[in-house]
Amino acid sequence: MRRAVISVVIIAVLLACAAGVEYAQGRIPREDPLGLRLLYLPTAEYLEMLSLGNKGFLADYLYIWAIQYYAQFKANDRFLYLDKMFNLITDIDPLYRDPYRIGAVIMLMEAERDPQSRKKSVFKLLEKGMAAIPDDYALAEEAAWKARIFFKDDNLAAHYAAIATARPNAPHWTKRFYGHLKSGSWTNAQSIAYWEGVLAEAETDYQRMVSLNHLYDLKVKRDREILNPLLKQFADRFGRCPESWEQLTAAGVLQSAPLDPAGNEYGIDSENCEIVAQKEIRKD
Amino acid sequence: MRAVYTIARNTFREAIRDRILYLFLGFAVLLIVSSKLFSMLTVGDETKIIKDLGLGAIQFFSMLISVMMSVMLVSREVENRTAFNILAKPVRRHSFILGKYFGLLAIIVANLLLMTAALLVIIFLYQGEIDLTIFTGAGMTFLEMAVLCAFAVLFAMVTKPILGSVLTLAVFVVGHMTQGIWLLTERLQDAVTRFIVAVVYYVLPNLERFNFKSELVHSLPIPAAAVWWAILYALIFTALALFLAWLKFREKDLL
Amino acid sequence: MSEILLRLRDLRKTYDEGLFKPKKEVLRGVSLEVRRGEVFGFLGPNGAGKTTTIKAITELIFPDSGEITIGGLPHSDLEAKRKIGFMPESPYFYNHLSGAEFLRFCADLLGMETAREEARVSELLEQVGLAGRGDDKLRTYSKGMLQRINLAQALLNRPELLILDEPMSGLDPIGRRDVRDIILAQSEAGTTIFFSSHIIPDVETICDRVAILIDGVIKAVGEVREIVAQEVDLYEVTFTGVDPERLKTGTVARRLGSDQAWVRVVAGHRDALIGEVTAAGGKLLSLTPVRSTLEEFLMRHYEEVRR
Numbered sequence: 001m002r003r004a005v006i007s008v009v010i011i012a013v014l015l016a017c018a019a020g021v022e023y024a025q026g027r028i029p030r031e032d033p034l035g036l037r038l039l040y041l042p043t044a045e046y047l048e049m050l051s052l053g054n055k056g057f058l059a060d061y062l063y064i065w066a067i068q069y070y071a072q073f074k075a076n077d078r079f080l081y082l083d084k085m086f087n088l089i090t091d092i093d094p095l096y097r098d099p100y101r102i103g104a105v106i107m108l109m110e111a112e113r114d115p116q117s118r119k120k121s122v123f124k125l126l127e128k129g130m131a132a133i134p135d136d137y138a139l140a141e142e143a144a145w146k147a148r149i150f151f152k153d154d155n156l157a158a159h160y161a162a163i164a165t166a167r168p169n170a171p172h173w174t175k176r177f178y179g180h181l182k183s184g185s186w187t188n189a190q191s192i193a194y195w196e197g198v199l200a201e202a203e204t205d206y207q208r209m210v211s212l213n214h215l216y217d218l219k220v221k222r223d224r225e226i227l228n229p230l231l232k233q234f235a236d237r238f239g240r241c242p243e244s245w246e247q248l249t250a251a252g253v254l255q256s257a258p259l260d261p262a263g264n265e266y267g268i269d270s271e272n273c274e275i276v277a278q279k280e281i282r283k284d
Numbered sequence: 285m286r287a288v289y290t291i292a293r294n295t296f297r298e299a300i301r302d303r304i305l306y307l308f309l310g311f312a313v314l315l316i317v318s319s320k321l322f323s324m325l326t327v328g329d330e331t332k333i334i335k336d337l338g339l340g341a342i343q344f345f346s347m348l349i350s351v352m353m354s355v356m357l358v359s360r361e362v363e364n365r366t367a368f369n370i371l372a373k374p375v376r377r378h379s380f381i382l383g384k385y386f387g388l389l390a391i392i393v394a395n396l397l398l399m400t401a402a403l404l405v406i407i408f409l410y411q412g413e414i415d416l417t418i419f420t421g422a423g424m425t426f427l428e429m430a431v432l433c434a435f436a437v438l439f440a441m442v443t444k445p446i447l448g449s450v451l452t453l454a455v456f457v458v459g460h461m462t463q464g465i466w467l468l469t470e471r472l473q474d475a476v477t478r479f480i481v482a483v484v485y486y487v488l489p490n491l492e493r494f495n496f497k498s499e500l501v502h503s504l505p506i507p508a509a510a511v512w513w514a515i516l517y518a519l520i521f522t523a524l525a526l527f528l529a530w531l532k533f534r535e536k537d538l539l
Numbered sequence: 540m541s542e543i544l545l546r547l548r549d550l551r552k553t554y555d556e557g558l559f560k561p562k563k564e565v566l567r568g569v570s571l572e573v574r575r576g577e578v579f580g581f582l583g584p585n586g587a588g589k590t591t592t593i594k595a596i597t598e599l600i601f602p603d604s605g606e607i608t609i610g611g612l613p614h615s616d617l618e619a620k621r622k623i624g625f626m627p628e629s630p631y632f633y634n635h636l637s638g639a640e641f642l643r644f645c646a647d648l649l650g651m652e653t654a655r656e657e658a659r660v661s662e663l664l665e666q667v668g669l670a671g672r673g674d675d676k677l678r679t680y681s682k683g684m685l686q687r688i689n690l691a692q693a694l695l696n697r698p699e700l701l702i703l704d705e706p707m708s709g710l711d712p713i714g715r716r717d718v719r720d721i722i723l724a725q726s727e728a729g730t731t732i733f734f735s736s737h738i739i740p741d742v743e744t745i746c747d748r749v750a751i752l753i754d755g756v757i758k759a760v761g762e763v764r765e766i767v768a769q770e771v772d773l774y775e776v777t778f779t780g781v782d783p784e785r786l787k788t789g790t791v792a793r794r795l796g797s798d799q800a801w802v803r804v805v806a807g808h809r810d811a812l813i814g815e816v817t818a819a820g821g822k823l824l825s826l827t828p829v830r831s832t833l834e835e836f837l838m839r840h841y842e843e844v845r846r
Contacts, residue, residue, distance in 0.1 A: 046464075053460045059336075095502040297635065
């Protein structure tokens, strides 16, 4: 019994010493703050060979390593090899979507310091993903979002949104997003034409409702452009804004009371001399 | 035929009764289960990591079992002369080789089934559905191991146990690297080197032909032709290795 | 004249020891014939080639040249192999099996019907004295028990020709007696037995005929008493006063005790010895004729070879 106890104590002491030495070694600052060791990673083809048929897992491992590394490290120039790292991961497994996405996110964290080069990196990475996964809309949509939110570049955003809508699995939402992004550059007629198409492609009631809503707004805007001048004309002729459509039809300006896209009569705001549209849409 | 079955069954029994196997199996299952740890560290698709790690672990441990068990089941038998019992009886030498091989293969299959089941359970816990494509991955690993075991048997007949297992491991490593090396040398000008690489590439089994992990994990379609060719490829190399093993064994003096 | 069951004709085998070592010629033209029903002994010193010969018969090794037939069939024929029961020198067994499982395994290999296996296995375990230990794993067996199982698996298919390589090795006297009894019982039942041994008394008592293999060649073959009878008688002489090592007369054996010397000489040398001892001033104490034994015979042959 005594011998067993002594053996256990000896083992415990040795293990404790080993742990202590390990801890002491760990405290010696030897981490390369710039991630210079990343420079020495072989290229993707060699790493793939070394993985002995498990390149998917290798990509996973490097990806997890990268996000943990970049999440924790405080050094200023840690992003020096960010591009290289995520390029490597995506070279090894081009179909793995997360590295494109999260890589872009990490790169954006540097956006304030050097906006131009960061912008280039972000979209380069996302475009690489878009090319590698041609049947998927998600990365293109991410690119569109980032362009709009972070870089305030609606043109660029629209460019990516267009790519996204062209992908086979693009959800309806993406098409609507594109429509919104283009609203600044299209004419109203172009917008209306586009949104008719969006409505036609709606599959759920919700999608239909949202599309109809927006079409309504667009058509109202179009009608406004036609009808408001008419009201102004009347006001010029008769010295005051009309108060009902009968006045206009009586004056021969219109054949009948104009209806909004929902089939209701427009109202007239006599003070400002504008038409007023109802906002509610009947669910047809 | 009965002799082959008898020897195979005895080989299988010997492996089952050896506790090393349980150690491997335990590690494999542990690895598959601990894929959860990896999935916790990632941002994004967790199932991909579980599948990658799971399929990789299944392949790795099957390989270990091939390498280690072949030493135990085949080399040891020839070295320790327990083969005397069999070969002094009315049993042909080719029956011995086939029996040993199929016994070894049966062990691989049993382990594959267990590990695949473990992986399926883990995936089920994550995705809520049974992912049948994993069986394709297991099937391909089986083909790969069928080839590897045949080489293990060949090396057991030709050389000492430890060297035999090292050579089998080498076949595994080179078999996976050969395709990459072949592609890389396409750009080389040196005709001699290219010739040597070409010889190695075609003579040794290209184990990447059994690797459909990328398609399985990313849910891409696997062309049926690729599967059929892979099966044929495995059959050819298995036959080749076992034939060479028989050629050596049929004239070997058992001292 | 009964049928020849086992015939070896001019077997030769040379082993390659390695790149720089000389080749080792183990069998240099071994020929013999074993008749059906006899108990044939195969004697020789270690390294003579006994085990090599037996392995050649069971096709575990392949001779460089020569012919082996069993019951008229070439020994590589499966039918020929079915006639044999072979008990190798050291038991090499699967430790993971029990005794009964191992016997069933061997029975499967022999092509025995599964229905008959169980009964036969029990019968054999009984016969070799291991009844009740059949379900213990082989790794728990003592050396003697392993040797019994070894014998049992050789008897499984009731062979026509039983080949035993050193069957008594590793056994205590009781075990050896049991094995001897089994061999004799088998012989009674008509089995032809071919066994190698270096324990001469066993061979002397059991065998009908004996072949003596020395240095890869058969030196003598025949009935024990014939072989021995070919030799002349011996005399044992004791004397004092002369160092037996210094004698010029050839002796078969010699010993120097504390108070006397003892030598054995062939009859033809007797007078020469007496003359030499007397001339050297020694004193003869006794002179006894001795019947030669096989052991003596062998010793003589071994010495001749060494000389």
